[in-house]
Amino acid sequence: MAIFHFSVQVISRASGRSAVSAAAYRAGERLHDERLDRDHDFRARSGVEHSEIMLPESAPDQWRDRARLWNDVEAFEKRRDAQLGREVEFAIPREMTKPQGIELARDFVQAEFVDRGMIADLNVHWDMGSDGQPAPHAHVMLTMREVGPDGFGSKVREWNAQANVEQWRERWADHVNQRLAELDIDARIDHRSLESQGIDLEPQSKIGGPAHRMEAHGLDADRAEMHREIAKANGERIIANPGIALDAITHSQATFTRRDLAIFLHRHSAGQEQFNAATHAVRNSADLIPLIGTVHTRQQQRLHLLYCGIGTALAISLLWLVYPGWGASIGPRDWLWPERTARRTLGEESLWSAGIRLMRAGNPTGWQMIIEAADMRKGNLTAINACEKAAAKARKPLNCTIRIGSTEW
Numbered sequence: 487m488a489i490f491h492f493s494v495q496v497i498s499r500a501s502g503r504s505a506v507s508a509a510a511y512r513a514g515e516r517l518h519d520e521r522l523d524r525d526h527d528f529r530a531r532s533g534v535e536h537s538e539i540m541l542p543e544s545a546p547d548q549w550r551d552r553a554r555l556w557n558d559v560e561a562f563e564k565r566r567d568a569q570l571g572r573e574v575e576f577a578i579p580r581e582m583t584k585p586q587g588i589e590l591a592r593d594f595v596q597a598e599f600v601d602r603g604m605i606a607d608l609n610v611h612w613d614m615g616s617d618g619q620p621a622p623h624a625h626v627m628l629t630m631r632e633v634g635p636d637g638f639g640s641k642v643r644e645w646n647a648q649a650n651v652e653q654w655r656e657r658w659a660d661h662v663n664q665r666l667a668e669l670d671i672d673a674r675i676d677h678r679s680l681e682s683q684g685i686d687l688e689p690q691s692k693i694g695g696p697a698h699r700m701e702a703h704g705l706d707a708d709r710a711e712m713h714r715e716i717a718k719a720n721g722e723r724i725i726a727n728p729g730i731a732l733d734a735i736t737h738s739q740a741t742f743t744r745r746d747l748a749i750f751l752h753r754h755s756a757g758q759e760q761f762n763a764a765t766h767a768v769r770n771s772a773d774l775i776p777l778i779g780t781v782h783t784r785q786q787q788r789l790h791l792l793y794c795g796i797g798t799a800l801a802i803s804l805l806w807l808v809y810p811g812w813g814a815s816i817g818p819r820d821w822l823w824p825e826r827t828a829r830r831t832l833g834e835e836s837l838w839s840a841g842i843r844l845m846r847a848g849n850p851t852g853w854q855m856i857i858e859a860a861d862m863r864k865g866n867l868t869a870i871n872a873c874e875k876a877a878a879k880a881r882k883p884l885n886c887t888i889r890i891g892s893t894e895w
Contacts, residue, residue: 497570498569500566505571542633545633578622606627606628728768
């Protein structure tokens with residue numbers, strides 16, 4: 487199921503960070519840091535599916551080189567506590583393909599950041615989450631100064647306004663939901679807090695690979711511990727009131743699978759025992775029973791459509807065998823379905839030959855009269871043509887003489 491995540495942070499020298507190191511890690515590259523005179527090598531990092539520098543029109547083209555861009559940022563900022571850049575991170579719906587997710591991220595970054603004058607270092611990661619499912623997301627490092635042909639200018643203070651963060655969150659949700667609708671994907675995200683959505687769960691922070699690796703090595707991972715405590719509290723709430731989980735899932739998508747439910751409960755529980763208890767509570771919830779008759783999983787919907795299609799095809803085939811004329815009569819007249827059906831049934835090469843056989847069988851006397859009339863006109867063609875011209879010229883009926891055998895009329 488699609489999950490909303492959108493965070494913003496400032497990369498600051500005061501906290502001991504380097505813009506070059508941050509850029510190297512997010513791109514999975516080796517970059518040389520000229521200020522520190524050292525290499526930052528993260529080429530062993532996996533999961534980087536797309537990486538590019540997006541420049542506004544006024545920026546020098548040389549900054550398409552990642553090392554050059556962030557080393558110039560480091561050189562331009564002189565203060566020991568300088569703010570070097572801003573990072574935006576957002577989750578991409580896992581229901582999308584990789585090309586769709588990359589296009590989604592690029593379009594948003596272009597419209598919200600680059601078109602406003604920021605340089606954007608975009609990296610799309612397609613990692614695997616702790617639940618074994620894809621966890622696609624994007625890291626966007628942004629410059630904080632005006633950009634011109636000659637380089638950096640003054641810092642743009644309005645870019646630091648807190649109101650921007652809420653606006654970006656809302657616009658990201660709108661952007662994603664519009665694209666999901668265009669792709670006919672049954673999922674939606676909501677930028678509002680869980681409380682504002684009416685969902686009685688505590689918000690949980692995103693725990694990435696670094697925190698898991700720190701914990702695995704016995705290092706400080708307070709953030710991961712806090713995540714587990716909140717997940718445990720949420721698991722207890724779900725066990726006590728399984729409707730909370732159903733409300734949360736159906737808020738973002740109309741249909742869900744057992745796998746969607748398992749992923750949600752895995753995220754909002756701590757440990758296998760609590761996960762099993764939460765799963766049992768939800769599956770046996772009275773709130774789930776009414777959904778069974780009206781909400782199908784995506785797999786069930788596909789099977790239902792397949793069975794309906796097969797059943798319809800069989801019914802039409804049986805009707806055609808029992809009453810072929812029924813099938814031929816439902817089409818528009820100019821499609822000639824009855825005539826074409828007769829031709830195929832009689833095995834004739836053309837509609838004309840099939841029609842002759844039908845007329846002979848249906849009214850032999852009438853068919854003989856048609857033959858005789860045709861022969862009569864053929865034997866008097868010159869006289870009839872002359873008579874028709876004379877009648878047209880006189881604009882009234884005229885009497886004409888024709889021959890039938892040896893008798894003149």
